[in-house]
Amino acid sequence: MTALYAEGAQSPWNVGASRYFVHEHSHPTGVVPTAVICRIGKAPETELALLDTGATFSVLSRDVLEEAGVEVTEDAVVDIKTRFGTMSGGLCRVPVTLVCERGRGTDVTVEATVLVVDEWPGPTVLGVVGFLERVRFALDPGTGRDASTFYFGLTG
Amino acid sequence: MRYDEPIMATVDGYFRNGHVELRETPPDVREGRVLVTFLTDASVPDSQAPAERMAREIRTLVETGQIQRARTLLSGLGDDLSSHPSILPWRATLKAPEARAEGTSTGESAADNIDWLHRHAAEYLGQWVALRDGKLVGHAPDRRTLVRSLRERSEAAGLLMAWCGGEVNQ
Numbered sequence: 001m002t003a004l005y006a007e008g009a010q011s012p013w014n015v016g017a018s019r020y021f022v023h024e025h026s027h028p029t030g031v032v033p034t035a036v037i038c039r040i041g042k043a044p045e046t047e048l049a050l051l052d053t054g055a056t057f058s059v060l061s062r063d064v065l066e067e068a069g070v071e072v073t074e075d076a077v078v079d080i081k082t083r084f085g086t087m088s089g090g091l092c093r094v095p096v097t098l099v100c101e102r103g104r105g106t107d108v109t110v111e112a113t114v115l116v117v118d119e120w121p122g123p124t125v126l127g128v129v130g131f132l133e134r135v136r137f138a139l140d141p142g143t144g145r146d147a148s149t150f151y152f153g154l155t156g
Numbered sequence: 157m158r159y160d161e162p163i164m165a166t167v168d169g170y171f172r173n174g175h176v177e178l179r180e181t182p183p184d185v186r187e188g189r190v191l192v193t194f195l196t197d198a199s200v201p202d203s204q205a206p207a208e209r210m211a212r213e214i215r216t217l218v219e220t221g222q223i224q225r226a227r228t229l230l231s232g233l234g235d236d237l238s239s240h241p242s243i244l245p246w247r248a249t250l251k252a253p254e255a256r257a258e259g260t261s262t263g264e265s266a267a268d269n270i271d272w273l274h275r276h277a278a279e280y281l282g283q284w285v286a287l288r289d290g291k292l293v294g295h296a297p298d299r300r301t302l303v304r305s306l307r308e309r310s311e312a313a314g315l316l317m318a319w320c321g322g323e324v325n326q
Contacts, residue, residue, distance in 0.1 A: 015257045016257075016261065018263060018266055019266040019267060019270045020270075021270050021273050021274075021318070023277070023321045024274075024277075024278075024321075035318070037263060037266060037316065039262070044307075044312045044313040044314070044315075045286070045303070045306070045312045045313070045314070045315040045316070045317050046262075046263065046314075046315070046316050046317070047316065047317040047318065048273075048316065048317070048318040048319070056221055056223065061299070063299070063300045064299070067300070067303050075245055076215070076218075076245035076246050076248075076249050076250075077215075078215060078218055078219050079219055080219060091218075091245070091249040091250075092249065093248060093249060097258070097262075099261070099262055099263040100261035100262070100263055101261060101263045101264065101265055101266055102261050102263060102264055102265060103261070104261065105261060106257045106258050106259050106260055106261055107257075107258040107260065107261055107262055107263075108255055108256070108257055108258065109255065109256055109258055110253050110254070110255045111253050111254045111255075112253050113249045113250070113253060122319065123318075123319040129223050129250075130249070130250075130253050131253060133252065133253070134252060134253045134254070134255040135255060146267045146270060146271055148270070153257075154255050154256075154257060155255070
């Protein structure tokens with residue numbers, strides 16, 4: 001396992017770890033987003049999602065939800081300002097898993113609140129409310145391209 | 157309130173257990189005499205209106221980023237309101253999320269896939285790519301098209317889907 005320890009702590013600070021990717025190319029907001037590996041519901045494939053501490057909510061496209069086989073039962077409709085303008089969507093509970101690389105610990109699944117938008121033009125976003133507020137994480141860029149490490153664990 | 161000027165205001169309320177609960181704040185009145193008019197059931201606009209008003213208020217708070225205020229409002233609701241159908245979705249989606257460690261890892265090494273993105277993402281701007289073991293399995297401007305194609309070929313399991321940046325399809 002790839003573990004971090006707080007000073008004097010007996011148990012590790014994180015439970016899992018994985019590499020992450022920093023987009024270096026043009027983006028509508030001009031920022032360089034950090035992308036981490038996650039799985040939506042029980043989808044067979046994983047995906048790179050933007051880790052965005054500046055986003056109030058996580059956002060994903062409805063087709064991603066459908067492909068993941070997630071049935072939404074409760075939907076709170078909202079209009080939210082996003083980097084692509086104001087979007088109408090529904091807040092839903094969706095299991096989102098931070099995927100751990102083999103031999104580096106364990107996956108963490110969050111029963112997350114996400115904003116589901118019919119046609120979200122970008123990649124899935126992991127935001128604060130309903131997701132990051134219950135996950136501790138740290139980013140270590142390392143010293144080489146493949147040395148980046150995204151450490152994650154449970155709060156408390 | 158000045159008593160030398162007649163001021164009349166009508167506000168909504170509900171009579172229950174011998175008391176009148178006001179649902180609205182009377183404008184510019186600190187104290188004064190009131191007359192209570194009891195409405196027949198048929199003339200009561202909607203006994204569920206308070207829940208719907210509350211739902212609208214919560215929605216406004218959420219849309220303006222005041223999440224903690226919305227949560228505080230929800231936590232203070234009585235049983236009648238908090239179990240109302242218009243409130244339930246807000247309770248379900250604004251409650252603190254639950255997180256759990258799965259006890260196992262489902263990811264393979266990401267090194268090769270991340271390395272591929274560093275070297276080739278610029279060649280696929282505006283596209284989704286599907287990667288396995290550092291090799292490109294498929295790509296398309298539209299994620300749905302790519303996923304369906306890969307699943308039809310039974311190649312989706314274990315793939316890493318990534319958006320390569322650049323202009324997006326809007």
